[in-house]
Amino acid sequence: MPQKKKVLIRIGSLRHGGAEKVLVNFLKNLPEDKYEIDLLINLYTGMYIKEVPSWVNLHYLLKGEMITTNKPHEIPVKAFRVLYQKMFLWFPDLLYRFVLKNKKYDVEIAAIHGMYRELLSSPQKDSKKIIWIQNDIFNLKEYTPDVIRQLFKFDRILVISNKLKEEMQKSAKNDEEKRAVIKIFNPIDKDDTIKKANTVIDDYPFSGNLPTFITIGTVYPQKGYDRLLDVHKKLIDEGLKHQIIIIGDGFDFENIQAKLNQLGLQDTVKMLGFRSNPYPYLKKADFYIMSSRHEGFPTIIAEALILNKPIVSTDVSGIKDLLQDGKLGIITPNSEDGIYEGMKKILTHPELADHYQKEIAMTDLPFVLQKSVAQLQEIIDEL
Template sequence: MKKKILIRIGSLRHGGAEKVLVTFLKNLSPDKYEIDLLLNLYSGKYLKDVPSWINIYYLNKGEMITTNRPQDIPEKVFRVIYQTILKKFPKLLYKFILPQKIYDIEFAAIHGMADEILNSPIKSSKKIVWIHNDLSNIPEYTNERLKSFFEFDRILVISEKINQLFLDLAISENEKKKVVRIYNPIDVEEIKRLAKRPCDLPKIENELTFVSIGTVFPQKGFDRLLRAHRRLLDKGFKHQVWIVGDGYDFPNIKKLVDELQINDTAHLIGFKENPYPYFIKSDYYILSSRYEGYPTVLFEAMTLAKPIIATDVSGVREMLNDGELGHIIENSEEAIYDGLKYFIQHPEEAKKYQQNIEAKALPFELSNAVNSIEKYLND
């Protein structure tokens, strides 16, 4: 008999958690599961990648509204009120939006959906949350709020640091058993295949290129990267910076590029459905984040044997094997400056990291990761 599963996520835009969820769904069997995917907002580049056998439901349709233009405000207000009502009165949601099923499992695919799953009127379902971020870095997640996650039957976490955070908060052996460390599924063969496609941005000859890929949020530290880039140019270190991604902070980052007068050397490429040719075309990968949960993009960089510089945020030491597989720097703008400068001045050191990556068996093979998550669906 198929398990009936409800999965909730905000949308399927271009974040890491969204991509990981779709990769996971593509590797599940319709013979074993009956899955309803509920989106707060029916939008996103990954919608087309959801397998056809999965039922998609949504609260609102259309793109995310990130501005306060007068013409957008009525729709923005309506969405907030409508979603707030459904969150406060979940029985309305389960009666009128969903097909009135009794689910075996209800799954919050990101931590932001935790309350919605815990407030489900279906009390018999097993409840699972998938945590992709180090919540200790987010002010509103106090210890008391973090402890509320123990109301779930399983807490899936993607890094050892997040795992330890919850183990330290657990007050019983039963709570500790709820916390499960898993790897995000990465489709290595697909990444290698997509990376072979043409790159539409020419590389400047005799100038090293650093690429960074991610949703353009303040969390990603692209502002710090660009200021460090400007300082290096002022010191005579010629190089290029490519930022691949989009997000609500994109206009601010574009404004910063203009203010720093780096339009010729810093390229804001926007969202690309296939970012992997930019990995191949560049010389180095730079992670400038202020905080992360477990930056899956580093595994993608390693899949393509790209030398890495990364700020010392959650997951990085674990992923880069304490610096064996990449250059780990302090979490500051000054350290980003020093890291870029180090690779520019010491390309032979970057080559050593590349050789270490190529010699290493990487731990995120697709079937193993999918199987580890399925284990907790079937348990």
């Protein structure tokens, strides 16, 4: 019997987020007889912890809830956590000796780009290193050209869109570095998404048959909900009646809620906060709208496609791949005007919704779980 490959995977936490969900989906579908996996999370918290398969060894640095605000009594806790995590970055030998019990790994994986320093500081110089870039790092100011160069120290750089692959390969110094960059679709569990979408809900915020857009995601400035409200107001003022549901929480929630009130949109826009299962709302809505300024691989778009929803999205990383260059949905310029034109188009041409639904139904979607898991196994096995 061939020996199992020993793999260490690192991520910050298992809170609700695209990268976290993707990782858990992979773990649930990797064969237990081929790999011995240690998962190390910085903060033991999050809704996906209970979904980690029992055969995966779970290690953590700290326990407790994520702190997303800056309330005075939380600052010391935050400071302690930062220092504690930094200590292991400065003295990685301590981490590998005391937390990981001196285990030797064949492969070490940073499941999110933000862990690149942690992996590069590993005292195990012989292990193969993989980094998984789950966001458009070329839009994040901390990813300077020098930091991007650091990423080429990894044996494999997994990216989740063609756009990211092109950008990374432009930064490569030679063919070997170019070959290290591999595009891999984030896996979506189709059956699970459909099952969750069929859950009965009794708090859907709208009745009647006005066209309803839904958008789902953490309420951060990058999601562009401010632009979405401005566009919505403009369309309403022009007599194009429609409604919007926003699902998600985040530090910008109050600001967006205040803007909504200030624009007098309380009747036509509903902010529902976080929902652990947003899919029944998505299923009931007519269209999915993405107003994001930037994204990595918008998992929610893949899930909207699985539920056969017509989509209007700004041109962010991953969208051209997911919507097949506009064959499966409307891709708009990444601006307020772009969002306006896209929403107006689908509201004034109702036949477009049927057209996109037919196209989606006839398409063999490339991000379904089995295909992505097979690809990841191939990458780990060939190292």
